[in-house]
Amino acid sequence: MPDGSILVKTFYPDGTPAMERLKDSSENIFSQTYNTLDSNGRILRKQSGTDNDWYWTDHSYDLNGNLLQTTSRLGITEKWTYDALNRAISHTDGLGNIDTKTYDLQDNTLIAKDALNAGTNPYSYRNGKTLTQEVNSDYGTKAYNYNEADLLTQSLYGIRKCENTSIDALTRIGKIACTHASTTTGATEAHDFIYTYDSSRFGRLDTVTANTVYGATTNYTYDNYDRIIKKSQNNKAISTWSGTKPTLDVSYTYTTGDKLSSLTLPSGRKLTYSYSGTKPNQLTDLKLDNVALLRSIAYNTAGQMTGWNWGTGNASYTWTYDASKNGSLKKISNKNNSAVENYSIDYSYDRDGRITKLTRNNGLVDNFTYSNADRLLTETRLNGSTNVYGINYTYDKNGNRLSLAATGTHQQPNANVTYTYTGNKLTKVNTTNVSHTANFELIYGGFTPAYDYAGNRRWSGKQNGASTGYEYYMAYNHKNERTVRGYSNTNSNWKDNAVQFVYDENSHLIGEYNASGTPIVEYIWLGDQPIAAIYGSGTTAKTYWIVTDAQNTPRRLIDSTDGNTTVWAFDSTAFGIGIPSVQTVKFNLRFPGQYYDELTKQHYNLNRYYNPELGRYMEPDRIGLEGGLNPYIYANGNPLSNVDPSGLEYLASGWYNVSNPSIFSKDQTWKGIQNQFEGGTGVYYADLQKFGFEQFIDIDQQIQSSILNSNGYMNKVISSIGDNQFFNFDWSKKAFGSDYIHSFIKGKAWPFGRIAGDVSGTIIKNKDGTYLASGVINFRSDTYSWKPDYGRFLEDTGIRVFGAVLGSEPSSYYKKNNNGEMPIEYPRNFWFITPGKWK
Incomplete structure (x- = not known):
């Protein structure tokens, strides 16, 4: 590769x-x-x-x-x-607990019950497989209405009604409005966004306009390749509270190979990314305002990232893999400028791949055991040979925590806790009853939550009707990213303590700003890993390095000034309970996707709020049972092996930390798998594993010089259609030639072999003279190679698209393979998309 x-x-x-x-x-x-x-x-x-x-x-x-x-x-x-x-x-499951399903004649799930006999009974459908209603014993009834094309137009959930309107011919929703199901009251709790498409070019989402006084309007700017180069966020809540700068911008630039080359934060700080000249997929350096932030990024001989140097000195952050355990993380180590370790974790696993021990350089050793359903049963902490604490957990048949028993300096609010449930809904903690909203969000702790009509927590306020006290007010954008958090003490001005939040295109938090737009702290990410935090602005700004564990949970902040001083240290329990042992600087990132709210002591987790004291979410899962049979459980009861950065569905975290993190935006990663073609010359490399994803290839010249444009056919069609019109093309080849699409194999003393491919697609003409062509290449049979016994080896293989080679590999890849079928394969179908300007 x-x-x-x-x-x-x-x-x-x-x-x-x-x-x-x-x-x-x-x-x-x-x-x-x-x-x-x-x-x-x-x-x-x-x-x-x-x-x-x-x-x-x-x-x-x-x-x-x-x-x-x-x-x-x-x-x-x-x-x-x-x-x-x-x-x-x-x-x-491994403990003998049984969950069940029944189906209708269309193979739709009718009833889904967990081992507690809680769940959905029934699901209802129309037109075969279109869901119209689910009746769930934990989170109530949800109903869905559709138009004649079976596109969702309305959802009803208790008092909440969401309507999708202005749906265009491409099934894109023009407006989403969530309001009270039966009255016009509660306008401040409305969730209302208008989506504007195609203003800059056909197929683009240009603006999402908040149609309420507290929402966030988002504007997108693109380059000629439909990559986002600027996002502008306007927080209307800040304007409502008379803040002076409600608009915050973030900008991106890219290399010719579609890799991120720079990111400009709302403060104006600029990150620049450098890549290897010989291995262009490998990031080598990251600079902040032209000063090294990460330097000499290292990789092993298999191309896996293994660490870097911090800043301009010798401080470093490294990790190692264990090949015997399928590349599981073995150790993380952070060293100061004198190469002295100031933080490290060694990982031990059982034979089912679960973490059983964490050994830190500060003498703390954590040990863990699990149930046969992979849920955490015990955690103990030693400091040298001294017991620090021990915690035992028990669970019911569907993973709800039944009891917690803690000894020593355990960091828990209570040493012994029992929990009572109805189905999966928590109803009692010890002898104290707990309650829920009408939509089954949990009310527990010192603050009473209230939600908007889309299910976002809008307010955390004074409990039991108190007239004084602290309260939060939150606002969100169209992606459920929390963009504003106002904070008031006994009805003080919301603006005074307001925080504005900005995210990248992967929903990573990249900055916090006051109502005047002044940066409080900005965060730097490498893929899903936070690596630095910059506090303040101007000459008083300070940069701290973030040292994370295997799950990308921050554990240390190191002062970059000396590369050694720890200003924040957080060795929590497995479920995230604990007060930082060092807190010279306030720092609020927690588990992946989580942000600590110090008043409620809960964590905002994009789509829900997590309560580490309970080890569960305060809200049922937005996606229902698609996220698992327990709508409240966090990480399936195993926060050491699983993460949930979106608050929707847990992910196994074995490779979550450092396996060559992508720095592309989620919607652009697969468009940039390979270099852009340049006039159809040269050899280009592509990852064979990723051909199944949409590719972004520039084939303007290839199309125009190919058989497809014979006698100027394509030129004539482009000229004949009007703006925002399109035409379809379908071309099947009957012979081989340099202008045709085909896959090929070539070897020493081998004949040249090709497999023909057909191409079909659509070209759309934009107002600005550009076009968007998309379609699919279909090969007529599988491409493979067979190595003969007399030692000849495959020299070259690839896919040729109108004179340019896609995915050619060097011969050294194949020399060491045994005789027999070669490990090369191309899918029969290959999607492409190519915007450009017709010449």
């Missing part, structure tokens, strides 16, 4: 994956997974890592080939049963 690593994939004759291995040119293995099959060709065992006695799962099947049981290395079993149509109707 372009970074020098080698990814080997092998398959059984029926196409079942046999092995995937990441290695370097010296045959050093960095990660590996492989499958063994039973006599019927079904996967018998999945094995991860090079240690054959670690992290495998055995599988067994019924006579119809349905998976009946899995057994892990530690003997934990999960089981499934099926109906006569081979649909899973029950699942039994």
Whole structure:
């Protein structure tokens, strides 16, 4: 691959994956997974890592080939049963707890019940598979209405009504308005946004306008390749409160290879990214206002990032992988300018891949045990040989915490707690009853929450009707990103303590600003990892390095001035309870996607609020049971192995931290997999794994000089259609030639072989003279190579698109492969999208 690593994939004759291995040119293995099959060709065992006695799962099947049981290395079993149509109707977890499903004739889920018999009964549908209603015992009834094309036009949830209107021919929603279901009161709790498309070019979202006095309006500016180069956010709440600067901007620039080259923060600070000349996918340096922030970013021989130097000195942050455990993180180490370790964590795992021990350089050692449902049962902390604390957890059949028992300096509000539930809804903590809103959001603690009609927490206020006290007021943009938090003490001016928040295109928080637009703190990210925080502005600004753990949870802030002084230290419990042991600087980032609100002691988590004291969310999951059978649980009860940066659905975090983080925006990452074609010359490299995603390739000249434009056909059509009109093209090849689309293989003493591809698509003409062409290339058969026994090897392979090569690989990749089928494959279908200016 372009970074020098080698990814080997092998398959059984029926196409079942046999092995995937990441290695370097010296045959050093960095990660590996492989499958063994039973006599019927079904996967018998999945094995991860090079240690054959670690992290495998055995599988067994019924006579119809349905998976009946899995057994892990530690003997934990999960089981499934099926109906006569081979649909899973029950699942039994490792503790014997059973959840069930039933279906209708269209294979839609009708009833979904967890092991507590809570859940949805029933789901209702129309027109086959269009959901119209769900009745859930935990979060109530949700109803959905559609137009004649089965596009959602209205959702009803208790007193909340959301309407999607002005839906265009491309099914894009023009307005989303969430209001009270039956009255016109509560305008300040309305969620109302207008979406404006195609103003700058067809297909673009140009503006999202807040149609309320507290929302956030967002404007987007693009370059000629439809990449966002500027986002402008106007916080109407700040204007309502008479703030002087409600508009904040962030800007981006890109390399010709579609990589991020600079990011300008709302303060005007500028980040610049540098890449390797020989391995262009590898970031080498990151500067802040032309001064090194990260320097000498290092990679192992398999192309995995392994660390960097901080600033201009010798301070460093590094990590190592364990190939025997499939590349799991082994150690994180931060060192000062004298190469002395000022923070480190060593990770230990059980044979099912779960973290069992954290060993820190400060003498703290945490040990963990788990249930057979992978939920955390115990955590203990030692300082040397001295016990610091111990915590035991118990759970019900669906992962709700039933009890907590803590000893020592445990950081919990209470040492012994019992919890009572109705289904999955918490109803009592010890002897204290807790309540919920009409839409089943939990009311617990010192502040009473209130929500807008889209389900965003808008207010955290004085409890039990008190006339004095602290309160928060929050506002959000169209992506549910919290853009303003006002803070008042006994009805003081909201503006005085207001904080404006700005995010990047991946919903990472990149800055906090007061009502005058002055930066409070700005955050620098590398992929999903926060790496630096800049406090203040002007000559008094200070930069601190953020040292994170394997999950990207910040654990230390290091003063960049000396590269050694810790100004903030946070060694929390597994569920995030704890007061920073050092707090010279206030710092509010917590678990991935979370921001600590010091008044409520809860964490804003993009779509919900997390309560570390309870180890669960305060709101049911917005996406219902799609996020799991327990709508309130955090990280499935295992916050060491799982994260939930969006507040919607947990993710396994084994590779979450540092496996070559992407610095592209979420909507642009896959458009930039390879370099832009330049007139159809030269060889370009692409990641073969990612051909299944939409590609962004510039083929203006290729199209215009190809058979597609024979006798000026394409020129004539472009000239004949009007602005914002389009035409379709469909071309099938009957011969090979340099102007045609085809895949090819080439080797020493081999004949030149090609497989023809057909192309079809649509060209849209924009008002400004540019166009957008999109379509699909379909190859007529699979592309593969077979290496003969007499030692000849594959020299070149790729896909040629109108004279330019896509995905050619150097011959050294193949020299070391054994005789037999080569590990090259291209999908039969390849999507492309190409904006540009017709010449």
